[in-house]
Amino acid sequence: FLFEDDKSGSVRRVKSRVTSIMFSKDIYQQRREKLRQDLGSGVIVFLGNNEAPMNYSANTYHFRQDSNFLYFFGIDHQPALAGILDADSGEDVIFGDELTMEDIVWTGAQPTIAERADRVGVSKTLPYDELTLLLKKAQEQGRTIHFPPPYRHDNMILLAGWLGIPVGELKSKASVDLIKAIVAQRQHKSAEEIAELDKAVDYSRAMHLAVMRAAKAGQKEYFLAGIAAGVAQSCGGELGYPIILSVNGQVLHNHFHGNTLRSGQLLLGDFGAETHLHYCGDITRTCPVDKKFTARQRDIYNIVLDAEVSTIASLKPGMKYLDAHLAAARRMAEGLKSLGLMTGDMDEAVAAGAHALFFPHGLGHMLGLDVHDMEDLGEQYVGYSDEVQRSTQFGTAYLRLARALEPGFVLTVEPGLYFIPELIDQWRSEGKFTEFIAYEKLDDWRSFGGVRIEDNVVVTEAGCRVLGKAIAKTIEDVEALRS
Ligand code: GLY
Ligand code: MN
Numbered sequence: 001f002l003f004e005d006d007k008s009g010s011v012r013r014v015k016s017r018v019t020s021i022m023f024s025k026d027i028y029q030q031r032r033e034k035l036r037q038d039l040g041s042g043v044i045v046f047l048g049n050n051e052a053p054m055n056y057s058a059n060t061y062h063f064r065q066d067s068n069f070l071y072f073f074g075i076d077h078q079p080a081l082a083g084i085l086d087a088d089s090g091e092d093v094i095f096g097d098e099l100t101m102e103d104i105v106w107t108g109a110q111p112t113i114a115e116r117a118d119r120v121g122v123s124k125t126l127p128y129d130e131l132t133l134l135l136k137k138a139q140e141q142g143r144t145i146h147f148p149p150p151y152r153h154d155n156m157i158l159l160a161g162w163l164g165i166p167v168g169e170l171k172s173k174a175s176v177d178l179i180k181a182i183v184a185q186r187q188h189k190s191a192e193e194i195a196e197l198d199k200a201v202d203y204s205r206a207m208h209l210a211v212m213r214a215a216k217a218g219q220k221e222y223f224l225a226g227i228a229a230g231v232a233q234s235c236g237g238e239l240g241y242p243i244i245l246s247v248n249g250q251v252l253h254n255h256f257h258g259n260t261l262r263s264g265q266l267l268l269g270d271f272g273a274e275t276h277l278h279y280c281g282d283i284t285r286t287c288p289v290d291k292k293f294t295a296r297q298r299d300i301y302n303i304v305l306d307a308e309v310s311t312i313a314s315l316k317p318g319m320k321y322l323d324a325h326l327a328a329a330r331r332m333a334e335g336l337k338s339l340g341l342m343t344g345d346m347d348e349a350v351a352a353g354a355h356a357l358f359f360p361h362g363l364g365h366m367l368g369l370d371v372h373d374m375e376d377l378g379e380q381y382v383g384y385s386d387e388v389q390r391s392t393q394f395g396t397a398y399l400r401l402a403r404a405l406e407p408g409f410v411l412t413v414e415p416g417l418y419f420i421p422e423l424i425d426q427w428r429s430e431g432k433f434t435e436f437i438a439y440e441k442l443d444d445w446r447s448f449g450g451v452r453i454e455d456n457v458v459v460t461e462a463g464c465r466v467l468g469k470a471i472a473k474t475i476e477d478v479e480a481l482r483s
Pocket of ligand 2: 282364365412414454
């Protein structure tokens with residue numbers, strides 16, 4: 001694909017990696033069968049996504065199918081579909097309306113819904129309106145209707161009308177049994193899914209290499225963001241989430257791309273592609289705007305890199321990701337202490353939450369069909385368990401995955417260190433953690449920005465494996481790209 005090991009930075013097509021448009025039929029059948037068995041009884045409803053208007057109905061955002069619908073029914077590129085699984089009868093049905101001749105004239109012929117359904121092992125299809133009747137009948141019969149928490153407003157309005165539930169109550173009325181059963185399946189990535197995630201990381205790698213090779217003082221951030229987006233699409237993919245690319249890396253989800261790169265700054269890029277099967281890569285790299293890191297940038301960069309590499313080396317089944325998060329925090333705090341920016345006992349500092357001045361986010365999250373995988377189902381079910389509850393402490397509270405790891409989990413490892421002037425000022429004025437933070441030294445670091453380094457791993461029986469081909473991350477390898 002594009003930019004592969006191409007030092008010149010010129011666009012070079014190596015090979016198209018777009019192969020099939022879905023997994024084999026039996027995979028979808030097995031997933032649905034397991035879900036029906038796990039639920040035991042009731043009607044399970046999945047609404048596919050619709051087109052989302054940008055400024056008028058016919059001018060739409062890029063279509064993205066719902067991830068649960070993709071997982072269980074596999075049908076992409078077609079709005080206004082719904083699928084039900086009847087856990088009592090074992091019957092699955094796809095609801096949707098066939099294209100009219102007018103649709104075909106404007107958008108071209110497509111396989112029929114029956115043909116698409118057959119590819120995922122569903123033999124019964126009905127017009128979309130029939131779903132209303134089916135749900136009404138199920139309600140009259142007193143059957144349980146299981147639905148996942150809806151997040152698209154049009155689907156919320158539809159569901160509220162069909163089920164007679166106020167829109168504002170829909171999320172709380174979603175089926176917890178269904179949520180748990182979906183998480184139980186989707187959290188363990190199969191070999192086919194892992195192959196797709198390797199591919200997503202390789203696309204994301206191409207994006208990052210292109211940006212790190214192209215970045216120069218005087219450019220606008222949007223010029224580089226455009227290269228990243230273009231590479232994702234040229235690989236046959238799409239962006240998995242809005243690009244974060246900024247000389248203000250200390251702003252964690254910085255989607256503003258209007259700054260000019262200046263000598264002496266760091267450039268933080270957090271972006272990734274999703275493949276045409278919608279599996280997502282989530283990679284962060286930080287490089288200097290100049291060809292070389294400054295001494296100060298090297299110091300912080302190497303502390304973050306050490307935390308990232310040592311976390312990856314430590315991961316294995318049974319380990320709580322909360323413990324990995326806290327270990328990374330302690331390691332980075334020790335590094336900051338060696339630079340004179342923190343003082344005292346770093347175990348105590350991390351237990352108290354003082355490290356969060358510099359590391360105010362979580363170490364990582366699950367990754368899959370979604371960049372924050374299954375976040376629509378609720379982080380308490382995805383990242384936490386009865387044994388591991390969410391912390392209320394600033395910083396650690398943002399950890400999206402805390403529970404014990406299992407083989408087949410795919411997750412991000414993304415430690416970072418940031419100098420956030422507003423937060424430094426607030427904590428300092430409150431006299432917060434003065435025993436651990438050398439505030440007087442920080443005056444000199446206010447414009448440093450931030451460093452984050454992020455890779456994606458799959459947990460194996462023995463430890464973990466970094467997905468995709470290696471992406472430059474040592475100081476030497478990053479500087480070599482910049483030469
Ligand atoms: N890639 C953005 C995030 O993990 O939140
Ligand atoms: Mn991430």
